[in-house]
Amino acid sequence: MKNLHYLITLILSLTIGIAKAGEGMWIPMLLQYNEKEMQEMGMRITAEDIYSINHSSLKDAIVLFGGGCTGEIVSDLGLLLTNHHCGYDYIQKHSSVEHDYLTNGFWAMNRGEELPCPGLSVIFLREMRDVTEKILTGIDVDMPEDERQAKIDENIKKTIAAVEKETSYKVSIRPFFLGNEYYLLLNETYTDVRLVGCPPSNIGKFGGDTDNWVWPRHTGDFSVFRVYADKDGHPAVYSEDNIPYKPDKHLDISLKGADEGDFAFVFGYPARTNEYLPAVAVDQEANLIDPITVDLRGKVLDIYNKYQEQDPKVRIQYASKHAGIGNGWKKWMGVTEGINHFHGVEKKRAFEQDFQEWALGARNRYMYIDLLKNFERSYKELEPYQLAYTYVAEAGLRIELVSFAGRFAKLSEVAKDTPQEDIDKMIATLKKSSEAFFKDYYEPIDREVAAMLLKEYLKAQPADFRPGFLNDIKDVDNYVEQLFAKSMFTDEAKVNELLDNFRPNKAKKLANDPALKAYQSLIGFYRNEVYDRISDLNANIDRMRRLYMKGQMEMQPDKRLFPDANFTLRVTYGKVEGFRPQDGKTYRHFTTLEGIMEKENPDIYDYVVEPKLKDLYDKKDYGRYADKDGTMHVAFTASVHTTGGNSGSPILNADGQLLGLNFDRCWEGTMSDLIYDPDICRNISVDIRYVLFIIDKFAGAKHLIDEMTIVE
Ligand code: ARG
Ligand code: GLU
Numbered sequence: 001m002k003n004l005h006y007l008i009t010l011i012l013s014l015t016i017g018i019a020k021a022g023e024g025m026w027i028p029m030l031l032q033y034n035e036k037e038m039q040e041m042g043m044r045i046t047a048e049d050i051y052s053i054n055h056s057s058l059k060d061a062i063v064l065f066g067g068g069c070t071g072e073i074v075s076d077l078g079l080l081l082t083n084h085h086c087g088y089d090y091i092q093k094h095s096s097v098e099h100d101y102l103t104n105g106f107w108a109m110n111r112g113e114e115l116p117c118p119g120l121s122v123i124f125l126r127e128m129r130d131v132t133e134k135i136l137t138g139i140d141v142d143m144p145e146d147e148r149q150a151k152i153d154e155n156i157k158k159t160i161a162a163v164e165k166e167t168s169y170k171v172s173i174r175p176f177f178l179g180n181e182y183y184l185l186l187n188e189t190y191t192d193v194r195l196v197g198c199p200p201s202n203i204g205k206f207g208g209d210t211d212n213w214v215w216p217r218h219t220g221d222f223s224v225f226r227v228y229a230d231k232d233g234h235p236a237v238y239s240e241d242n243i244p245y246k247p248d249k250h251l252d253i254s255l256k257g258a259d260e261g262d263f264a265f266v267f268g269y270p271a272r273t274n275e276y277l278p279a280v281a282v283d284q285e286a287n288l289i290d291p292i293t294v295d296l297r298g299k300v301l302d303i304y305n306k307y308q309e310q311d312p313k314v315r316i317q318y319a320s321k322h323a324g325i326g327n328g329w330k331k332w333m334g335v336t337e338g339i340n341h342f343h344g345v346e347k348k349r350a351f352e353q354d355f356q357e358w359a360l361g362a363r364n365r366y367m368y369i370d371l372l373k374n375f376e377r378s379y380k381e382l383e384p385y386q387l388a389y390t391y392v393a394e395a396g397l398r399i400e401l402v403s404f405a406g407r408f409a410k411l412s413e414v415a416k417d418t419p420q421e422d423i424d425k426m427i428a429t430l431k432k433s434s435e436a437f438f439k440d441y442y443e444p445i446d447r448e449v450a451a452m453l454l455k456e457y458l459k460a461q462p463a464d465f466r467p468g469f470l471n472d473i474k475d476v477d478n479y480v481e482q483l484f485a486k487s488m489f490t491d492e493a494k495v496n497e498l499l500d501n502f503r504p505n506k507a508k509k510l511a512n513d514p515a516l517k518a519y520q521s522l523i524g525f526y527r528n529e530v531y532d533r534i535s536d537l538n539a540n541i542d543r544m545r546r547l548y549m550k551g552q553m554e555m556q557p558d559k560r561l562f563p564d565a566n567f568t569l570r571v572t573y574g575k576v577e578g579f580r581p582q583d584g585k586t587y588r589h590f591t592t593l594e595g596i597m598e599k600e601n602p603d604i605y606d607y608v609v610e611p612k613l614k615d616l617y618d619k620k621d622y623g624r625y626a627d628k629d630g631t632m633h634v635a636f637t638a639s640v641h642t643t644g645g646n647s648g649s650p651i652l653n654a655d656g657q658l659l660g661l662n663f664d665r666c667w668e669g670t671m672s673d674l675i676y677d678p679d680i681c682r683n684i685s686v687d688i689r690y691v692l693f694i695i696d697k698f699a700g701a702k703h704l705i706d707e708m709t710i711v712e
Pocket of ligand 2: 069333643644645646647665
């Protein structure tokens with residue numbers, strides 16, 4: 001009997017994929033349901049210590065930082081840690097040739113030296129409530145979609161208005177489980193946030209894009225800010241009179257480090273996942289769309305690399321473009337690999353068979369029995385449009401000349417009666433953007449990219465479903481030759497001449513520029529033949545996904561399901577551990593300063609090591625920040641389910657003390673946005689001891705350490 005039970009459990013766990021340790025992005029207010037498992041895995045605190053509305057809890061130390069990352073408060077004086085790449089924009093805004101904080105780092109040696117960051121805000125979650133019943137009142141499953149949405153909007157408005165009467169916090173309501181549940185959030189936003197410190201890029205971005213998404217990793221990806229409040233502790237716009245914000249709770253910092261197998265959790269703001277997609281959608285994404293994008297981007301990057309290696313000026317010009325294209329390129333490569341390695345599509349299909357069987361006997365069977373069949377049809381219908389979109393974005397508009405010309409589309413439509421004021425505004429914007437464009441434009445790259453991409457486009461997309469200008473091309477090389485010879489947009493002087501002396505009667509000539517015509521053809525095709533269809537099909541798919549989610553919840557009443565990430569605060573937990581990405585290859589869970597010295601290469605921008613860091617390394621001057629093995633640990637991996645937006649999130653130990661800052665994932669496991677596999681999905685964090693070592697020993701900003709609560 002026991003064996004039979006075991007067998008059934010095994011089969012179930014293979015097919016349904018019972019939420020595996022490590023998987024899941026949990027709603028903090030519901031953490032009592034995870035508490036037992038977390039404690040069995042080693043946690044020594046309670047769910048109430050993590051999220052409480054009755055007393056201070058860890059949640060009071062966590063913020064949404066700058067709208068896209070996570071930050072955490074680490075002192076009673078509002079000191080905040082996040083990633084270097086999250087603070088990057090603000091560091092950059094304060095940098096100039098005289099004060100190059102990106103290159104050299106920056107440290108405020110007292111509060112007076114801290115730099116205000118206009119536009120930067122941090123958001124605290126004060127409370128969360130389940131309002132599903134209120135929001136779904138008056139909704140029945142057979143309602144037409146628009147009627148349903150109208151009713152929901154009305155309920156949301158009413159509910160928010162009622163709660164607003166009793167609170168000064170910002171009230172909002174967000175859908176969870178694809179619209180099957182709704183939660184109300186009470187938030188407080190602080191806008192006086194100042195830059196306190198950051199390491200030089202050689203540390204904060206060490207490894208750069210070469211190492212991005214890759215383990216082993218040696219990036220000191222952190223920066224330090226401070227939140228300010230008015231004298232009563234309330235949010236206030238920047239003022240010299242503001243005082244450091246005193247949080248209800250700040251994080252304690254552990255110097256003990258983390259050993260393999262230790263419990264760890266991440267507390268932060270994951271942005272978006274799609275864990276409940278049907279197999280057909282996962283297949284389409286992982287095996288059709290992502291590989292095409294990866295292939296096109298890879299070919300573009302090859303061309304960038306070739307020229308970047310030849311000329312240091314070009315290397316800098318294309319560094320940021322390279323980073324932007326390269327981030328998705330590497331990630332999606334990992335998605336495809338991971339899905340196939342894990343047999344993700346097959347596992348989803350096996351689950352769907354179970355679902356279908358369940359649906360046939362379900363109470364509301366009529367809602368569910370056709371879903372999977374309809375998914376197949378709808379995603380098939382979507383496919384050509386998805387492809388069309390991919391080629392417009394990744395092939396057409398990737399040609400810099402074409403997308404730059406596109407910025408002049410409005411100007412080319414100016415007529416005699418266009419108010420001069422409007423024209424002046426357009427000209428002013430275009431002047432700025434063309435100055436920035438030409439600063440980083442290298443025509444030989446773009447020519448080669450254009451010829452390559454157009455050939456790919458023509459090869460892949462059918463003549464009756466692609467932008468018209470492509471069908472007029474007889475010979476790509478010849479077309480590109482003419483395009484670059486005849487377009488004015490390759491020539492800064494000509495563009496300036498146009499902008500300086502623009503008259504409405506020049507609009508027509510502008511509109512005839514071949515690069516602008518190519519742009520109009522791409523956009524016109526997308527607008528007229530793709531966009532509406534994609535929107536319609538997706539609206540229907542969203543409705544089906546909501547039902548499918550509802551069905552999955554009904555089918556597995558005892559299984560703890562987690563809602564997809566939606567930029568709300570979540571707790572995710574697992575273990576500190578390395579992994580085996582491939583047969584015969586094992587990754588240890590941590591890296592050390594030795595690895596930085598091994599990677600050092602003064603000729604490669606990403607691997608230049610600061611002399612001062614080398615000096616500290618040579619002297620082994622690590623103070624109390626060294627690991628018990630005597631080395632300086634830099635980064636570590638864990639089987640904790642994270643995604644974009646979790647950058648800067650604290651990774652905490654069994655006692656809820658800070659171990660490090662999450663900043664990336666290993667590319668082999670980036671499929672975790674679609675399916676999580678505890679064997680290969682790993683998040684990457686910078687070890688807090690390395691962060692403190694840099695602040696203290698490297699930067700000499702010991703006064704910051706003194707503010708923190710350090711647990712030895
Ligand atoms: N891959 C990380 C993320 O998706 C880090 C990106 C920034 N770092 C970099 N080297 N480009 O955001
Ligand atoms: N680097 C990502 C971020 O900025 C985190 C990496 C991931 O996608 O997990 O949020």
